[in-house]
Amino acid sequence: MDTTRVSSTAFDGTPHAPAHARKFVRQVLGEWRLNHLAEDAVLLASELVTNAVVHAGTGIELTCRLDVDADPAKLEIEVDDHHPTRTILAEEGMPTDTLRTSGRGLALAGLLADAWGVTYTKTAKRVWVRMELADGCEPVEAPPPPVPAKLADSLHVGVVVCDRDGVVRSWNSEAEHLLGWRPEQVVGTELERIVAWRGHGPYALSFADTLGLGRWRGEARMRHVDGRLVPVYVSHLRTKGRLQERRLIWMVVGNEHRYVLTPPPVPLRREAGRRVKDLLDQEMPFAELLGTIAQMVQVSSGGDAAYVLLAADGGNRFGVAAGAGATAGLVGVLATGVFGADATTPTMIEDLLARDVELAQQLRARSLACAPLLVTGEVTGYLVVTAAQPGLFDEELTVSLQHIADQVAMPVQRERLAEQDRAHRGRLSFLAEAGELLAGVHDEELIAALTAQLVVPKIATWAAVYLTDLTGMTRLAHVWHREERHNATLRKSLPTIPRATLNEASWPVGPETVLSFPLVTQGRSHGALVIGRAEPTLPLELADLLSDLCRLVALHLHTAMLYAKQATTSRVLQRSLLPMRVAPMPGLESAVVYEPAEEGADVGGDFYDLFTVADHWCFALGDVCGSGPEAAAITGLARHAVRLLAKERYTVADIFDRLNQALLEEDEEGRFLSLLCGELTPLPQGGALCTIASAGHPPPLLLRANGLVEPVASPQLLLGVDSGARFYVEQFELAPEELLLCVTDGVTERRNGGRLLDDGDGLSTLLSGCAGLSAHAVAERVRHAVESFAAEPSQDDVALLVIKASAALRAVR
Structure with a gap:
């Protein structure tokens, strides 16, 4: 006698097929009393069907075959598709993008099954796995559950027959007793008219798709x-044969009589199976190990999603380390209302929304079951399974879940400690690289660009950086995609100026999970880093790394903000200390070069001015001892005093006397001023008469038309040194085509090792080669000579003024 048992069903090749395959195998093994194999068998069936969907995309037939007379007894699961020309690749050499659903192709078949293979026919390809029943284990027939007398009278088994389109063709009297409809009222109408269909979970089928299944319960x-809705339990079967002759048969009972059509559930075996341990013994990366555990939990429990949580911050909080199924885009630490370091027993919650609203929103779930990972009595993490529907789990599930947790706790903790050590070294290296890259960058736009490129593609598929200014306005500063050609599309899909806070902004819906990290330092938000990842969850270690990176970036943005404020202050100060424009001088050509010594500064201890007074022009070039803001304060006093006194028709000598007294009254110890000041009065024959005085300043150089260079002012005492000092002026004619060069000691004392630029009359030699050049060309040549004289930057402010007589001067009006 053939004692082989066979149960088959058929599915369309859609993404819903794996979910229905898992439900079918679990039901069949429950009927055959093989629940101790359910975890591995359901996982294998899911893998086989997923492969068939991905590689074939045709209709699929799933068959469970049990042979109890074989030695040893064996269970076989077969999946047939109808695309025999497409072959399943061997594990070795399998492309990395094979079956993104699980990430391992058919690797699980080699790990969980005792044998597996592929068989080809003329019309189909069959992939099969075989599981041996240890110790000749035989299935046990479940005794029929006793039917209470009070329910026996109300038991009605309705039989409804429909055609392939779901139109009712037969309606028995039991269906009439159960639902009140007479056959003539329903025959010829669509079954969907009297079914209040609703699906559950993200892969729920429509009513039409459900009718297309070969078998369903x-x-x-x-x-x-009478209009009310009656809870019922349905056993659905689609007959085989020619398409026109196929029939759909529904056996319907009241929900309280469901065990007439299906055996009551039996507790899952307390032992999760030796293959759980076999999986843990495999050499695999830590992330893949956690992902495998999450997948096992999700598939074996029938939940919508499963997570592995690991302890963080000394074990008082728990963060998402891996997820499987319909996982939400979770980051970092979960709400701790359910999970705690002192919860050492498994927990089952029928409606999470009624207990912890925040956690229910994070997990997008109503049902939850969890079991702690215990190592030497300490809770190191949790295995969690969730479902969108409330009341889906029972206490028996927590027993099986805890057994899996007991088996994986120690291997997970051991691998985690090793991974933490590796991650710590990698984390320090990454942050050091980021710090070195951002060091010295004072431009917010450049910081945003560097930040995005730091995380792509190492951590994310794409990244965007939002910046918040001092007014609180947030804008999209930079985007970066792993595929650069997608940058423009990505920028268009992101909100340019979010109207809500970045935590509440609407991000583009796509294949990536979108996560946002704030850029906060010293209690102020500088924006956010937004990333898109292909993986649904972000491991806790990566979440911590990104948080550290964002703090580092926020600190540099804060520094850049302070630098920008300082630069703005310097520019405002410059406008008050330096002339906004040089007065036009008909018949004279002028050029100015001004470069403060301090990097990023706009003002320093050097200053210049060129302005008109009545019928002549005045010019001044000064140098305050020192540089930076302190010297700039004296600069402001000196420049404005020179201009004010000149406008009051004081002579150059009187200007020096008054300014010398003003500096001494300031009582700034060591704040001396060298000043070169002169007047240019037009001459009838062309050129100008120059009246000039030099207080401790490098002498100005006069370039004659014939190329000769000579100094034209004698050095006198510095201003601010002696209250009794008296100053005098000198005069010379500046003829047409002659040029006057005035410089500060930042030019003459430019140093290269032990040598100065003006050693051996170096500046005069340089100027003598400038005959025939314009004032601007001479200024640029001198500036370039100063810059290139040494490799290192100048340590002193540089200012120079060039005046060239180009024609007969017209009187100033």
Whole structure:
């Protein structure tokens, strides 16, 4: 006698097929009393069907075959598709993008099954796995559950027959007793009219798709003739044969009589199976190990999603380390209302929304079951399974979940400690690289660009950096995609100026999970780093790394903000200390070069001015001892005093006397001033008469038309040194085509090792080669000579003024 048992079903090649395959295998093994194999068998069936969907995309037939007379007894699961020309690749050499659903292709078949293979026919390809029943284990027939007398009278097994389009063709009297509809009222109408269909979970099928299944069992609600909805349990079967002759058969009972059509559930075996340990013994990366555990939990429990949580911050908080199924885009630490370091027993929550609203929103779930990972009595993490539907789990599930947790706790903790050590070294290296890259960068736009490129593609598929200014306005500063050609599209899909806070902004819907990290330092927000990842969850270690990176970036943005404020202050100060424009001088050509010594500064201890007074022009070039803001304060006093006194028709000598007294009254110790000041009065024959005085300043150089260079002012005492000092002026004619060069000691004392630029009359030699050049060309040549004289930057402010007589001067009006 053939004692082989066979149960088959068929699915369309859609993404919903793996979910229905898992439910079918679990039901069949429950009927055959093989629940101790359910975890591995359901996982294998899911893998086989997923492969068939991805590689074939045709209709799929799933068959479970049990042979108890074989030695040893064996269970076989077969998946047939109808695209025999497409072959399943061997594990070795399998492309990395094979089956993104699980990430391992058919690797699980080699790990969980005792044998597996591929068989080809003329019309189909069959992939099969074989699991041996240890110790000749035989299935046990479940005794039929006793039917209470009070329910026996109300038991009605309705039989409804429909054609392939779901139109009712037969309606028995039991269906009439159950729902009140007479056959003539429903025959010829669509079955969907009296079924209040609703699906559950992200992969729920429509009513039409459900009718297309070869076999299905489950709860539903049907409309009674009086309008109320009656909870029922349905056993659905689609007959085979030619398409026109196929029939759909529904056996319907009241929900309280469901065990007439399906055996009651039996507790899952307390032992999760030796293959759990076999999986843990495999050499695999830590992230893949956690992902495998999450997948096992999700598939074996039938939940919508499963997570592995690991302890953070000394074990008082728990963060998402891996997820499987319909996982939300979770980051970092979860709400701790359910999970705690002192919860050493498994927990089952029928409606999470009623207990912890925040956690329910994070997980997008109503049902939750969890079991702690215990190592030497300490809770190191949790295995968690969730579902969108409330009341889906029972206490028996927590028993199996805890057993899996007991097996994986120690291997996970051991691998985690090793991974933490590796991650710590990598984390320090990454942050050091980031710090070195951002060091000295004072431009917010450049910081945003560097930040995005730091995380792509190492951590994310794409990244965007939002910056918040001092007014609180947030804008999109930079985007970067792993595929650069997508940068423009990505920028268009992101909000340019979010109207809500970045935590509440609407991000583009796509294949990536979008996560946002604030850029906060010293209690102020500088914006946010937004990333898109292909993985649904972000491991805790990566979340911590990104948080550290964002703090580092925020600190540099804060520094850049302070630098920008300082630069703005310097520019404002410059406008008050330096002339906004040089007065036009008909018949004279002038050029100015001004470069403060301090990097990023706009003002220093050197200053210049060129302005008109009545019928002549005045010019001044000064140098305050020192540089920076302190010297700039004296600069402001000196420049404004020179201009004010000149406008009051004081002579150059009187200007020096008054300014010398003003500096001494300031009582700034060591704040001396060298000043070169002169007047240019037009001459009838052309050129100008120059009246000049030099207080401790490098002498100005006069370039004659014939190329000769000579100094034209004698050095006198510095201003601010002696209250009794008296100053005098000198005069010379500046003829047409002659040029006057005035410089500060930042030019003459430019140093290269032990040598100065003006050693051996170096500046005169340089100027003598400038005959025939314009004032601007001479200024640029001198500036370039100063810059290139030494490799290192100048340590002193540089200012120079060039005046060239180009024609007969017209009187100033």
